Amino acid sequence: MRLRDLFAPCAIAVALAGVAGHVAAEPAIYKDADHKLGVELIEQNQCQACHIRRVGGDGSAIYKxxxxxxxxxxxxxxxxxxxxxLNLGxxxxxxxxxxxxxxxxxxxFTQ
Ligand code: HEC
Structure with a gap:
């Protein structure tokens, strides 16, 4: 038996746990969210720059x-x-x- 075969079931278990955990953790109102789009919008709209001016660091301390x-x-x-x-439209x-x-x-949040 090769080492890779030994680890294969393990990798599947980890992947399944990841999927299950992910579904359970996502609030229903975000289920259709486009995360890639969200990241782009946050980068394009100065969210972080303005929050840094307010709380310093990387700005994430604004999120409480x-x-x-x-x-x-x-x-x-x-x-x-x-x-x-902010009239972001x-x-x-x-x-x-x-x-x-x-x-x-x-x-x-989970809900
Ligand atoms: C012009 C400055 C400015 C910009 C630009 C800005 N914010 Fe903020 N934001 C603030 C300030 C100031 C607060 C803190 C308000 C308070 O605590 O009363 C805040 C607070 C927040 C909070 C609430 C945090 C909490 O847990 O109480 C969220 C969420 C948030 N901003 C999201 C965003 C997002 C998303 C964007 C970009 C799309 C954005 N903000 C852009 C100034 C800004």
Whole structure:
């Protein structure tokens, strides 16, 4: 038996665990989110630059998972509010995608 055969079932188990964990962790309202688009929108709209001016570091201290934003829907609402206030002109699905990226990176809400 070759070493590779020995490890193959293991790799499958890890992959399955990854998929299952992923589905369980993603809030329903983000299930259609386009993460690639969300990342692009965050990069293109000075989110980080402005947050750095406010809190320093890499700007991520602005995202407070233990703060008043405590659900995926609330987080999406916050991004919607920024969208309106900053006149970003995001479409609803773009707001969802940006919120979903922030959730995966920082908030980790499951609902
Ligand atoms: C012109 C400056 C500026 C820009 C640009 C900006 N933000 Fe913010 N953002 C802020 C400030 C200031 C706060 C803190 C508000 C507070 O805590 O009262 C904030 C807070 C937030 C919060 C809430 C954090 C929390 O957990 O309380 C989110 C989410 C957020 N911004 C998302 C974004 C996204 C996404 C973008 C880009 C699409 C963006 N912001 C662009 C200034 C900015």
């Amino acid at each position: 998972p233990q703060g008043r934003i405590n659900t995926a829907a609330f987080l999406r609402g916050m991004v919607e509010q920024c969208n309106t206030e 995001f479409f609803p699905e773009e707001v969802t995608s940006v919120a979903a990226v922030l959730n995966r990176r920082h908030y980790k």
